[in-house]
Amino acid sequence: MKITGVETHVCHARMRNWVFVKVLTDQDGLFGWGEATLEWHTRAVVGAVQDCAELIVGEDPTRVEHLWQMMYRQHFWHGHGIVRATAIAGIDLALWDILGKVCGVPCSKLWGGPVRDHVRTYCHLGGGRMEDFYETAAEDAKRFADLARAAVESGFTAFKSMAVPPTLPLEGLKPIRTAEKCVAAMREAVGESIDIMVDAHARPSPAMGLQFAKALEPYGLYFFEEPCWPESVDGLAMINKAVSTPIATGERVTNLAAFKDLFNARACEVCQVDITHCGGLSEARRIAALAEAHRVALAPHNPQGPVSTAASLEFGFSQPSYIICETVHADVPWRSDVVQEGFTVEPKGRLVRPNTRPGLGIVINEAEVRKHPFEQELPQRVFYTDGSVGDW
Numbered sequence: 001m002k003i004t005g006v007e008t009h010v011c012h013a014r015m016r017n018w019v020f021v022k023v024l025t026d027q028d029g030l031f032g033w034g035e036a037t038l039e040w041h042t043r044a045v046v047g048a049v050q051d052c053a054e055l056i057v058g059e060d061p062t063r064v065e066h067l068w069q070m071m072y073r074q075h076f077w078h079g080h081g082i083v084r085a086t087a088i089a090g091i092d093l094a095l096w097d098i099l100g101k102v103c104g105v106p107c108s109k110l111w112g113g114p115v116r117d118h119v120r121t122y123c124h125l126g127g128g129r130m131e132d133f134y135e136t137a138a139e140d141a142k143r144f145a146d147l148a149r150a151a152v153e154s155g156f157t158a159f160k161s162m163a164v165p166p167t168l169p170l171e172g173l174k175p176i177r178t179a180e181k182c183v184a185a186m187r188e189a190v191g192e193s194i195d196i197m198v199d200a201h202a203r204p205s206p207a208m209g210l211q212f213a214k215a216l217e218p219y220g221l222y223f224f225e226e227p228c229w230p231e232s233v234d235g236l237a238m239i240n241k242a243v244s245t246p247i248a249t250g251e252r253v254t255n256l257a258a259f260k261d262l263f264n265a266r267a268c269e270v271c272q273v274d275i276t277h278c279g280g281l282s283e284a285r286r287i288a289a290l291a292e293a294h295r296v297a298l299a300p301h302n303p304q305g306p307v308s309t310a311a312s313l314e315f316g317f318s319q320p321s322y323i324i325c326e327t328v329h330a331d332v333p334w335r336s337d338v339v340q341e342g343f344t345v346e347p348k349g350r351l352v353r354p355n356t357r358p359g360l361g362i363v364i365n366e367a368e369v370r371k372h373p374f375e376q377e378l379p380q381r382v383f384y385t386d387g388s389v390g391d392w
């Protein structure tokens with residue numbers, strides 16, 4: 001059995017271009033789907049997938065780890081920069097999809113699963129609609145409460161919000177009180193049986209992140225995400241030590257060694273590895289083993305497209321410390337036209353029952369994908385009140 005080609009199929013989905021990766025083989029009807037979506041870097045990733053394909057065309061697609069090692073190491077530059085790590089992930093997911101199809105089992109079964117009956121999911125406020133999640137100002141606490149109520153009404157028992165405004169490296173009480181009012185309004189709206197998450201999007205400095213974390217501590221957040229830059233491992237560790245709220249991070253961390261530094265510093269309690277940015281399921285499984293040694297929970301980052309979701313769920317059915325999966329369902333109204341999924345979602349509670357189809361269990365409708373060709377993603381640029389550059 002041989003790989004005969006690697007294709008990319010770009011599908012413009014408003015905030016992101018979904019980059020689907022299709023690995024073709026010389027076996028009749030056998031191919032695999034992966035995803036290498038990297039917003040604002042679509043052209044670079046498509047090129048990186050082509051570069052990686054040079055290494056693996058002609059090889060046996062079922063030697064997944066061997067091919068991963070080739071892609072990661074054989075171009076001299078190790079493949080953990082965000083563009084290469086995403087491209088490798090796209091191909092790696094497709095290779096696991098092929099292996100599952102060859103063996104006739106869902107991917108989670110290849111890894112000893114399923115380890116649970118269902119995977120819990122959470123949504124973004126607004127279900128992934130860009131304007132609701134990213135563009136509702138933290139000053140508008142009432143809107144946050146309304147969107148929180150809507151998330152619960154649509155069946156979710158957990159949701160994530162961006163209640164922390166962009167701040168200079170040091171500011172006074174105003175942004176802290178703004179975030180606090182916002183979270184108080186959401187808690188008031190949904191009660192204590194619903195889990196609320198706040199993503200600070202690495203906007204604060206460690207000093208501001210600590211203040212936000214302390215102010216939000218009484219509201220019992222399920223986790224507080226990226227309270228400062230992911231590069232500030234010591235800053236994350238300082239905040240994680242100072243509050244009882246579990247700190248989450250990892251969506252921008254792209255390799256095992258970087259996760260080792262994060263866990264060794266006890267910089268988080270929740271590992272948000274992104275399966276499409278960390279080199280794929282092959283590397284994510286190693287990161288999960290490392291997290292297990294530190295008793296750190298897994299909650300993968302997954303605001304991307306449907307192949308990313310299928311892979312994140314297969315991963316969840318194979319990992320004991322997996323607590324919840326991020327999902328978006330209202331980013332574009334035609335999401336379900338592009339993909340058929342092998343898993344089922346219970347409307348009440350938004351619990352996912354296992355995929356029963358081989359591999360990742362997904363079918364991509366290429367004709368539908370072609371209806372949404374590449375468009376430049378809309379910029380999301382932040383400037384502070386003094387005109388200096390801020391973090392989105």
Ligand SMILES: [Mg+2]
Pocket residue numbers: 199201225226251
């Ligand atoms: Mg995040």
